[in-house]
Amino acid sequence: MSEGAEGYTESFGMQWLRHSRTQLDSFTGLKLSEERLFATTGWPRDMRGQRILEAGCGAGRFTEILCKTGAAVTAFDASVAVEANRRNNGHYQNLALLRADILNPPFAEGSFEKVLCLGVLQHTPDPEASFHSLVRFVKPGGEIVADVYRKSLTALMCWKYLLRPVTRRLPPQLLYNVISASAPVLVPITAALRRLGGPALARLSPMVEYSRFGLASEVNFDWAVLDTFDMYSPRYDRPQSVPGAKKWLERAGLEGEVFPGGNGVIIRARIPESEARCRREAS
Numbered sequence: 001m002s003e004g005a006e007g008y009t010e011s012f013g014m015q016w017l018r019h020s021r022t023q024l025d026s027f028t029g030l031k032l033s034e035e036r037l038f039a040t041t042g043w044p045r046d047m048r049g050q051r052i053l054e055a056g057c058g059a060g061r062f063t064e065i066l067c068k069t070g071a072a073v074t075a076f077d078a079s080v081a082v083e084a085n086r087r088n089n090g091h092y093q094n095l096a097l098l099r100a101d102i103l104n105p106p107f108a109e110g111s112f113e114k115v116l117c118l119g120v121l122q123h124t125p126d127p128e129a130s131f132h133s134l135v136r137f138v139k140p141g142g143e144i145v146a147d148v149y150r151k152s153l154t155a156l157m158c159w160k161y162l163l164r165p166v167t168r169r170l171p172p173q174l175l176y177n178v179i180s181a182s183a184p185v186l187v188p189i190t191a192a193l194r195r196l197g198g199p200a201l202a203r204l205s206p207m208v209e210y211s212r213f214g215l216a217s218e219v220n221f222d223w224a225v226l227d228t229f230d231m232y233s234p235r236y237d238r239p240q241s242v243p244g245a246k247k248w249l250e251r252a253g254l255e256g257e258v259f260p261g262g263n264g265v266i267i268r269a270r271i272p273e274s275e276a277r278c279r280r281e282a283s
C-alpha cells in the first residue's frame with residue numbers, strides 16, 4: 001500500500017477503532033445502514049452467487065449488510081479500520097477483509113459483479129482518479145455504485161469548511177479530546193436548535209447529532225462525537241457537483257445515473273458487456 005494513503009487515513013483508523021460498533025445496525029437496533037445501502041444502490045437483498053467489492057469499508061456498517069445478502073464480499077480499507085471491521089464481521093464465512101489503497105488494490109481486473117464505495121471518494125486526494133481506479137475491477141455487465149459529498153453553496157456555507165483549514169492540521173488526539181469535551185454542551189443545544197428551526201437552525205452549531213433518527217441517547221452522543229470528528233479531521237474533503245460527477249462517467253465512457261441523495265451525489269454505472277472485448281484487446 002502507498003505510504004500516502006496509510007498516512008492520510010490515520011485519523012480514520014483512530015475513529016473506527018474507538019467507535020467500532022457505533023454505526024452498526026446490529027448495535028443500534030435500527031436499520032439506518034441497511035436502508036441507506038439499499039436506497040443508494042437499488043440492489044436486491046439476496047445476492048447469493050455474486051462477488052461484491054467494498055472500497056473504504058471503515059468499521060463495517062455496510063460490510064455487515066452486504067454479508068447478510070449471501071454474496072461473496074471482499075472489503076478493504078487503507079487504515080487500521082479493517083481491524084475494527086474484522087472484530088465486527090470476521091465471523092462471516094463469505095467475507096474477505098484486507099488493508100489496501102483504492103488506487104492500487106491487489107485484485108485482478110473485472111473480478112467483481114458489483115463494486116460499492118460509500119463515504120470515501122471525497123476523502124481521497126483525487127476523487128475522480130479513485131472512482132476510475134475502482135471501475136477497473138467491475139466485471140463487464142457488472143455495476144459500480146458510489147457516493148461523494150455534494151458541492152453546493154449551502155453545503156459549503158457551514159462550520160466544517162470554515163474550521164477545517166485549522167482542524168485538519170491538529171493532532172487527531174487533541175481534536176478528538178476537544179470534540180468529546182464539547183459534546184455534553186453542544187449535543188443538546190444542536191438538538192434543541194433543530195427542534196426549533198429545523199436543519200437551517202441546527203447548522204448554527206459546529207456539532208452534528210442524530211437524535212431525530214431515534215437513536216438511544218448514549219448512542220446518539222457517541223455518534224455525534226464520531227461524525228463531528230469525521231467532519232473536521234480528514235486530510236481531504238473534496239465535494240463534487242452533480243454535473244462534475246456526470247463528467248467522470250463521460251470520461252470513463254460509462255453510462256449510468258448521477259443524482260443527489262441523502263448523503264451527497266450518488267453515482268450508479270454499469271460496465272458494458274463490450275468492455276470485455278476492449279479489455280482483452282488492450283492487454
Ligand SMILES: C[S@@+](CC[C@H](N)C(=O)[O-])C[C@H]1O[C@@H](n2cnc3c(N)ncnc32)[C@H](O)[C@@H]1O
Pocket residue numbers: 005009012013016055056057058059060061062076077078079081100101102103117118119120123124230
Ligand atoms: C468516512 S469513512 C467511511 C467508511 C465506511 N464506508 C462507512 O461509510 O462507514 C472513509 C473511509 O475511507 C477510507 N479511505 C480513505 N482513503 C482511502 C484509500 N485511498 N484507500 C482505501 N480506503 C481509503 C478511510 O480509511 C475510511 O475508513
